[in-house]
Amino acid sequence: MSTHSSETLVVRGACPQDCPDTCAFLYHVEDGKLVEVTGDPDHPMTRGGLCVKLKNFAEHHYNPDRLLYPMKRVGPKGSGMFERISWDEALATIKSKWTDIIAQYGTQAIMPHAYLGHQGTLNGLTAGDAFFNRLGSTVAEKTYCESGSSTAWIMTVGPTGGMDVESLAVSKYIIVWGMNMLNTNLHGWPFVLKAKAAGAKIVVIDPVRTRTAKQADWHIRIKPGTDAALALGMMNVIISEDLYDHDYVEKYTLGFDQLKARAAEFPPERVSDITGIPVVDILTLAREYAGTQRSAIRQGVAVERSPGGGDAVRAITCLPALTGAWRYPGGGTIEMPIWEFPFKFDFMCRPDWIPPGTRVINELDLGAALTGAMPLDPPIKSLFVYNSNPVSQAPGAGTIVEGLQREDLFTVCSELFITDTAKYADILLPATMQAEQLDIMVTWGHLYMHLNQPAIAPPGECVPNVELFRRLAKTMGFTDEHWDLDDWEMLRRCYDWDAPVMKGITLETLKEKGWMRLDVGLPDERTPHATGDFKTPSGKCEFASSLAAGGNFVVPVWRSGYEAMQPGTPVDPVPNYIPSVETMMPDGASAFPINLVSPKPHAFLNTQYANEPTQQRRQGEQIIVIHPIDAGPRSIEQGSYVRVFNDRGAFEARAEVSEDVSPGLMMTNVGHWPGLNRSGTAVNSTTSTRHCNLGQAGTYSDNRVDVQRV
Amino acid sequence: MTHVVTDNCRGCRYTDCVASCPVACFHVNEVRVYIDPAVCIDCSACIPACPVHAIVEEFDLADDQQHWIRINAEAAQRYPVIRARLPPLDGADARRQQLGL
Ligand code: SF4
Ligand code: SF4
Ligand code: SF4
Numbered sequence: 001m002s003t004h005s006s007e008t009l010v011v012r013g014a015c016p017q018d019c020p021d022t023c024a025f026l027y028h029v030e031d032g033k034l035v036e037v038t039g040d041p042d043h044p045m046t047r048g049g050l051c052v053k054l055k056n057f058a059e060h061h062y063n064p065d066r067l068l069y070p071m072k073r074v075g076p077k078g079s080g081m082f083e084r085i086s087w088d089e090a091l092a093t094i095k096s097k098w099t100d101i102i103a104q105y106g107t108q109a110i111m112p113h114a115y116l117g118h119q120g121t122l123n124g125l126t127a128g129d130a131f132f133n134r135l136g137s138t139v140a141e142k143t144y145c146e147s148g149s150s151t152a153w154i155m156t157v158g159p160t161g162g163m164d165v166e167s168l169a170v171s172k173y174i175i176v177w178g179m180n181m182l183n184t185n186l187h188g189w190p191f192v193l194k195a196k197a198a199g200a201k202i203v204v205i206d207p208v209r210t211r212t213a214k215q216a217d218w219h220i221r222i223k224p225g226t227d228a229a230l231a232l233g234m235m236n237v238i239i240s241e242d243l244y245d246h247d248y249v250e251k252y253t254l255g256f257d258q259l260k261a262r263a264a265e266f267p268p269e270r271v272s273d274i275t276g277i278p279v280v281d282i283l284t285l286a287r288e289y290a291g292t293q294r295s296a297i298r299q300g301v302a303v304e305r306s307p308g309g310g311d312a313v314r315a316i317t318c319l320p321a322l323t324g325a326w327r328y329p330g331g332g333t334i335e336m337p338i339w340e341f342p343f344k345f346d347f348m349c350r351p352d353w354i355p356p357g358t359r360v361i362n363e364l365d366l367g368a369a370l371t372g373a374m375p376l377d378p379p380i381k382s383l384f385v386y387n388s389n390p391v392s393q394a395p396g397a398g399t400i401v402e403g404l405q406r407e408d409l410f411t412v413c414s415e416l417f418i419t420d421t422a423k424y425a426d427i428l429l430p431a432t433m434q435a436e437q438l439d440i441m442v443t444w445g446h447l448y449m450h451l452n453q454p455a456i457a458p459p460g461e462c463v464p465n466v467e468l469f470r471r472l473a474k475t476m477g478f479t480d481e482h483w484d485l486d487d488w489e490m491l492r493r494c495y496d497w498d499a500p501v502m503k504g505i506t507l508e509t510l511k512e513k514g515w516m517r518l519d520v521g522l523p524d525e526r527t528p529h530a531t532g533d534f535k536t537p538s539g540k541c542e543f544a545s546s547l548a549a550g551g552n553f554v555v556p557v558w559r560s561g562y563e564a565m566q567p568g569t570p571v572d573p574v575p576n577y578i579p580s581v582e583t584m585m586p587d588g589a590s591a592f593p594i595n596l597v598s599p600k601p602h603a604f605l606n607t608q609y610a611n612e613p614t615q616q617r618r619q620g621e622q623i624i625v626i627h628p629i630d631a632g633p634r635s636i637e638q639g640s641y642v643r644v645f646n647d648r649g650a651f652e653a654r655a656e657v658s659e660d661v662s663p664g665l666m667m668t669n670v671g672h673w674p675g676l677n678r679s680g681t682a683v684n685s686t687t688s689t690r691h692c693n694l695g696q697a698g699t700y701s702d703n704r705v706d707v708q709r710v
Numbered sequence: 711m712t713h714v715v716t717d718n719c720r721g722c723r724y725t726d727c728v729a730s731c732p733v734a735c736f737h738v739n740e741v742r743v744y745i746d747p748a749v750c751i752d753c754s755a756c757i758p759a760c761p762v763h764a765i766v767e768e769f770d771l772a773d774d775q776q777h778w779i780r781i782n783a784e785a786a787q788r789y790p791v792i793r794a795r796l797p798p799l800d801g802a803d804a805r806r807q808q809l810g811l
Contacts (some may be wrong), residue, residue, distance in 0.1 A: 039755070048730060049755025182733055182751050197793060215733070215749065239777050603752070617769060618711050618752060 007031070007268025008289075011455035012040070012514030015054065016434040017605045018116035020336070020445020023050055024515050027435050027455035034058045034435050034456050035163035042284020043515060044166065045187045045446050053605045056614050061433050061456070065611065067415055068460025071428040077405050080423045089460060090427050097410045097426075098382060098476070105378035107136035107355075113363055115144045117387035117608070118343045118465065120342065120439030120452065121348070121494045122487060127385060127465035129349035129560040130482060131473055136355045138380070141362040141559045141696055144393060146336065146444070148697030150555040152313035153304040153335045154367040155545040155571075155694075157321075158535025161340030162295060163332035164447055166523035170330035173292035175203045177316060178227065181211040181484040183602050185445060188273075188298070191523075195330070201292070203285065206302070207232070207597060208625075208667050210643070221662060224597055225306030225437040225580035226275040229317035230282070232577060233271030235263035237286035239321060244290065245324025252319050252532035258574045266378035266577070274577065276662070281699040289325045297333040302599065305701040308578030310694020314545070328528035328622050336444035339535070340518055342499035343442075343557075348484070351561030360565045362696050364689055367396045370403020386431070386465060391420040392607045392674055395687035395698055398649040414468055417574075417611055420675045430462040437464040438487045440494070440510070447518045451510040466490065467649040548573040554695050565694060578693050582704040591645045592704035594630060598683040601671040610673050622653040622672045622682065626707065629663040631655065636709050644668070646705045651687030652678045655707075666707065670700070711768045712747035713756065713779040718764035718809060719743055722802040725795045727756040727765060737785060738792035742801065745785035747779070762811050 013025035024040035037057045041048035050057070070090035075081025085093075101109050112132045118124045125142065133139075141147075153162075168174055168191040181189050188211075189355070196202055196217075205214040205227070213219040222230060238244050239260050249256050268282045275282075289295055297319060303312045317333055325331035361369050363378075368374035370383070383404075390400050404411060404424035413425040422428055436458040441450040458464075463471070466487060473483040485493070491507060503519040510516060520526065532539060537546045547553075551568035583595045603619035604610040610619070624644060626636060636642055640655045643665070653668060661667050674682040690699045715727075719755075720743040727743065728736045735749035745756075745765070757765050768779060 038758075047732070047755075048759075049732060049753050052752035052754070055754055165779070182749075186732050186751055186753065191733050193793070211751070549755075620711075 003579045011453050013048070013434065013452040013455060014441040014450030014515065016118045016120060016441070016452070017053070017608065018119055019605060020185050020443070021045060022119070022441050022443035022445060022448070022546040023187065024450060025452070029455050032456060034061050037196060037435070040514065043448070045448070047187065047190065051186055051580065052603050052618060053609055053615070054389040056612060060609065060612060063612065065417055066459065067417060067428055067430040068462060069430055070461065073426045078424050080418060081355060082418070082428060087471070091471060093427055094412060095474070095475050101381045101410070103635055105381055108138045108359055109378040109381040110135065110137040111361060111369070111380050111383055112140050112389060113366065113385045113388055114140070115142050115363070117389070119442050121442055122439050122490055123437060123465040124387065124442055126348045126557070126560070128402040128469050130353070131469040133353040133560055134348050134473065134478055134480070135476065136358065138353065139358055139360045139560050139562045141360050141554050143364060143554060143558055144244045144300055144363060144698060145693035146202045146304070147554055148310040148692040149299070149301060149313045150558065151553060151695035152310045153317060154555060155542065155547045156314050156317040157541055159339035160528060160535045161337035161447065161520065162528065164520070164523050165298070165334055165445060166191055166230040166336065166528055166684060167330050167526055168192050168296055168298065168526045170294060172200045172294040172330070172679060173194045173206060173289060173296070174200055174424065175289065176212060176216070177205045177297055177299050178302035179298060180206070180212045180599060181298065182215065184600055188445065195587045207662065207665055220277055221282060223274070223276045223583065224595060224665070225583050226279070226577070227303050228308050228312035228315045228575060229266060229271050229577040230272040230277065231312065231319060232263050232266040232575070233268055233282050234286040234289065234319065235259065235322060236266045237283055238290045239263055241287070243287065244322045248324035248327065249322060252462070252529070252534070252540050253537045254540040255574060259318065261545035262576060266533055283566070284691065289319070294328045294330040295320070295325045296330060299333060299335045302701065304692055304697045305699055306580045306583070307690060307693060307699050307702055308580065309692040309699070310699060311575040311578055318541065318543050318575065327523050327527065327679050329527055332529060337447055338442065338444040340447055340501060340520055341442070341449070342496035342502060344494055344496055345557055345561050347493045348445060350516030351556070351563070354560070354562055358562070358565070360559060360562065362691070363390070364691065364696070364698050365393055365396055365644060366390050366414055367399025367403050367689065370406060371399055373399070381408065382412070384412045386414040389419045389421045389607050392682060392684065393670065395684055395700060396648060396689040397674065397681065397684040408515065419607065420673055423675070429468060430460060431468070432458045432462045432464045436462065440491055447520055448515045449505060449510065449518065450515040453511070467504045506553055544573040552694055558695070571694065580702040581690060582688070582702045585704065590704045592706045594664055594705055594707060596644065596666045596668060596683070596686065596703045596705045597701045598668050598670045598687070601669040604671040606671050607673055610671055611676065622651065622655050623668065624653045624707065625656045625658050625661050625667040627659060627661050627663045627665065628657050630666070631657045634707060634709060636707070641710045642707050643679070643710045644686060644705050644707045646686050648688065649681060650679065651681040651685050652710060663685065666705070711781070712750045712753055712779070713745050713752060713765055713767050714771065714782045715743055715745055715764050716766055716775055716778050718762040720807045721799060722762055723796065723799045724761050724802060725792065726759040726761065729795050730755045730759040730791050734791055734793050736792050737789040738796070739785070739789045743792060744782045744789065745781050745784035762806055762809055767811065
């Protein structure tokens, strides 16, 4: 803390959002009120700026709709009618309901539901894991995003941080694969621009001509869900034209012969048919990529959002080992560098408390789990939602709403606002916002550790998640030491402060400086895998994965640290192209002719800030982007209101007719609150709950719909 | 939506804004800069950087400033991108004083 002027107190913090940039904040506080939140000008990534999403972040803390007190439902489920109660009453109600449920059905009739509505060590993804493991609830698999990529990455290169996004500045050839960086990784873009100014070529692979694609030297339009075919096609060219790094392959990779055989199945002509990319472009891409050293691939999460998405991430992750790109600073691939941080997940999640044999339910299957479409014994009798909003963000929203309406389901939500999900709660619990709580932020986009220090007092009776679970633990009669630890002590135990990467980093230095870089080398010199050192069982980049023998798995961090009860479905040791189910249906085989993709919004962070009038103005209403060839015959014009539908559900949007999408492809954004949309629904009313081939990730991009003017 | 550079920039060309922009969307001519609305990502990082308060978010433009949206969009097509700071024009400080800033 330092005093900025006589009245303004400046407190260091960091962005709580599920965004790879994890910006360093400066909270400006006057008379105990948060007046402004700015980016730290000294932070190498933040560089003094935040983003459009967080523009009114200070005001967001004072939004009059904020949930400030515990509430109980007083109207029908979903009516949004609640009445204030005390924390004591809320906790006593939860205890009595749960005690009855446990007596009759057992602890597994209770299911938590969480994701990354907050990205802190104490209050984020794993905030409730220790509590629910101790309770013996069903283990919820949290695979909204990144889980497919995580499994793929670990199967191929192990839990390594990989390339640093800042190293892009010294790259000579950059492929941004399935990511609209200008919208969702904007603080990484200056490094791309720096490389470009020094002569690097920037290639964007994306089905949509995004803002980022428009800034690239070359935009390659790919059919959604066909990325593995392109990566294998590139390998086909690289191997058959002998453009690969023999020495690197021999010393630091495993399974080249098998990969070679697989790549041989993907000649450019076949890949062109699959991906929609001209043969000549496939050849050029492969030759340029292999022929330009210091080549980098920035992988986005869009790649995993199809049935074959896991293998696509594996195939892409094999490329830099094939060409030896890892030898050079600015060479390699970035997926998420989170694995560099020395978390102590065993303390954070306490998997040792999970009763043996406990079942796992995937969160994306929530609708089926609640409605009984998925046979469960015992059934789910209570749902506890925090850091997430499944009615908006999970696929198959219609079924989820149906499940949440069940009179015999006891639902508790810890929230900032009464969201489309929280509307169905029986008990609402008020959560703090970022300026009101202490945490170390988890980041998946760079290599800095950030301490977020509270700048203002929580309003009303809001509590941080970590305190919420302490209160619940005490209410349920748990007497373990864990529930007596204060926040600072918990932070101390959540990390291995003696790990080599933590050189010079302590809670005390973080308190003073706010953020510090891990000791992992400098971005323009760093070569984490110049001589192998992959974190796989073999220590090599595994083109043929030894972990495939155990079948499909979800990395334990996405499932409360639980190792058992993995899906275990067979996995090919060598990455393959697995066609999408809906996108790749032959014309006429589906009643729904158009494929719909639904990336993140520009001015909202998933659903967060989508209830702020200023942000609604910046984002605009729910739109779909449709190609003129699809719009014309349907009499859809620029600005027409349309209904997008399939056999799962429907939503309404305003049409933008544009060639930024291809014929047969439409784009909308996820994040608008269904309840604030014209139709009361949003895109996830149409998405399917099918899982990606690895890590149980969602397949939001494999979604056939039709559209009509309303 | 976008951000626009308004009249205050003319004759000053303090290019502090350029250094703060993460996406290189400023374009420059002899007397001032413009923002390319197709590239601007609305982060507002440039607003506090400008010493003469020349940059405004589209929605905050006064009624008599609306024409700057079109002017920026057109000028961005005509003039080259500027990626690094330039020295301010001669007379920039005088203009700044004249604007009372
Ligand atoms: S959402 Fe991302 S870019 Fe925006 S302030 Fe947070 S970390 Fe930075
Ligand atoms: S800092 Fe302000 S005055 Fe200077 S060039 Fe940028 S917009 Fe113009
Ligand atoms: S708002 Fe952000 S992106 Fe737009 S011109 Fe300013 S700094 Fe650049």
